[in-house]
Structure formats: structure tokens, C-alpha cells
Amino acid sequence: MSSIRVSDFPAEINALIIDQLADDTTSLRSCALTCRMWTPAAQGHLLRYIHVRGPEASLPGLCNFLEENPHFNQRVSSLRVTGNVTVPGALVEVLHLLNPENLGSLILEKVGDVQGAQATWLDNFLLK
Numbered sequence: 001m002s003s004i005r006v007s008d009f010p011a012e013i014n015a016l017i018i019d020q021l022a023d024d025t026t027s028l029r030s031c032a033l034t035c036r037m038w039t040p041a042a043q044g045h046l047l048r049y050i051h052v053r054g055p056e057a058s059l060p061g062l063c064n065f066l067e068e069n070p071h072f073n074q075r076v077s078s079l080r081v082t083g084n085v086t087v088p089g090a091l092v093e094v095l096h097l098l099n100p101e102n103l104g105s106l107i108l109e110k111v112g113d114v115q116g117a118q119a120t121w122l123d124n125f126l127l128k
Contacts (some may be wrong), residue, residue: 001002006035006038007037008091011036011037013042014037014083015021015041017038018031018038018041018042018045019041021043021045022041022085023047025046028042028046029042029046032046041050043072043075044075047072047075047076048075048076048077048078049076049077049078050062050076050079050080050083050101051076051080051081052079052080052081052082052083053080053081053108054082054083059081059090059091059093060090062094062098063090063093063094066094066095066097066098067097071095072100074102075101075102076099076102076103077102077103077104077105078096078103078104078105079094079095079098079103079105079106079107079112080105080106080107080108080109080110080128081107081109082110082111083109083110083111084110084111091108091111
């Protein structure tokens with residue numbers, strides 16, 4: 001008796017399997033680590049909604065990640081930032097890397113003051 005492997009299924013079937021797990025972060029993480037064929041689809045769902053939180057929101061870390069992995073920039077549809085943004089320009093830089101047409105939701109909670117050039121750029125970004 002021969003065994004069936006994930007690679008034996010058509011790509012569409014694999015995509016449907018991952019799509020069924022779209023709201024289950026734990027399962028998506030497991031799928032991304034379990035099977036190379038599932039990794040891109042699982043990562044796509046995992047990166048749809050990004051929440052950066054903490055007293056000093058780690059926007060520079062997110063910025064570095066997005067710069068090193070530009071193929072993920074198109075997948076982010078929601079960005080939520082909670083906490084003080086202490087690195088000048090970090091929020092603007094992250095938003096600059098993301099596709100404004102895909103970003104359907106931007107939530108800023110307790111981020112402190114966004115002033116000067118950052119505020120002008122943010123206003124222009126939000127008006128697009």
C-alpha cells in the first residue's frame with residue numbers, strides 16, 4: 001500500500017485546506033512549519049493582520065522584516081499599533097513599505113504624538 005503525500009494533491013486543494021484554517025493562528029503556524037508547500041499560503045494568512053504592541057511598539061523590527069521580505073508587504077490588510085512610538089519616522093517607514101490599496105484597516109492606539117513631517121505624511125497616506 002502506497003502512502004499519499006501532500007505533493008500528490010493539486011495546488012488548488014492545498015490552498016483550500018489552508019484557507020479553511022484562515023482564522024486559526026495556531027494551526028496556520030503549524031502548517032507553515034510542517035509542509036513547504038503550505039508555507040506561502042499559511043504565511044499569507046498569518047501576515048494579513050499585524051498587531052504591534054508594547055510600551056515601545058517594535059515598529060523598527062517590523063520595518064526590518066518588511067524590508068527583508070518585500071513579498072509579504074502586499075499581504076498585510078490590517079495594521080494595529082498599540083503603545084508609544086518612540087522611534088521618529090518608524091510608523092511612516094512601515095506605512096511606506098505597505099501597499100495602501102491593500103491596507104484596509106489602520107488602528108493607532110496610545111501611540112503618542114505624531115508631529116511635523118510624520119503627521120503630514122500620515123495625513124497624505126490616509127487620504128489616498
